[in-house]
């Protein structure tokens with residue numbers, strides 16, 4: 001299971017403006033007049049869940065990692081549930097679901113993405129809205145590629161090294177984290193894969209699960225799509 005070590009550092013190095021992301025999601029939910037319970041699938045450390053709670057959405061977070069969930073529970077009194085995004089069900093139906101920051105790219109096969117979308121559709125009420133993003137194959141091939149990135153703050157140093165495998169359509173991400181401990185640094189290591197999925201594949205899967213695509217845009221909902229799009233931001237809706 002990944003994130004066993006990264007959970008401690010995730011918020012410090014994730015580099016995403018959750019204030020912007022939560023206001024974008026809130027405005028989309030507002031546009032569809034969504035109220036009621038919202039499911040945050042693969043909620044991680046709950047940064048988005050917490051902000052959507054603050055914006056008065058009634059949130060439930062689901063994640064597979066005990067450590068990420070532990071961090072999430074420290075920040076916010078939303079309900080957090082341990083579960084696999086490819087195999088979950090709830091007794092209740094949700095008004096909306098979100099799944100952000102390329103969590104979908106962590107799934108290692110088309111079958112598992114199909115299962116994820118089917119479970120999500122089953123968990124939604126009729127007319128329920130599903131908002132999620134995926135990293136593009138372009139980002140995996142050209143941006144993450146075989147590149148190395150370094151991030152540093154006052155007491156930690158992160159080396160993020162990638163290995164792209166075009167034949168397998170995936171990039172392996174190796175993270176070495178050095179945390180200051182007195183005069184020395186303590187090193188820990190984590191690795192996981194991100195897999196390529198195209199918007200066309202995702203649209204087919206959504207349609208097969210009774211979810212109609214409302215829009216696909218670039219970045220976090222603001223950009224047109226072109227061959228350099230790094231992130232697809234997808235809004236879908238369950239048929240009434």
Ligand SMILES: C[S@@+](CC[C@H](N)C(=O)[O-])C[C@H]1O[C@@H](n2cnc3c(N)ncnc32)[C@H](O)[C@@H]1O
Pocket residue numbers: 002003041042043044045046047048062063064065068083084085086099100101102103106107
């Ligand atoms: C990149 S983080 C995104 C976290 C959060 N959505 C955010 O926006 O910060 C990916 C998350 O997906 C979770 N994850 C990966 N595979 C999963 C699975 N099969 N079921 C549930 N969660 C999973 C990881 O534990 C991790 O918390």
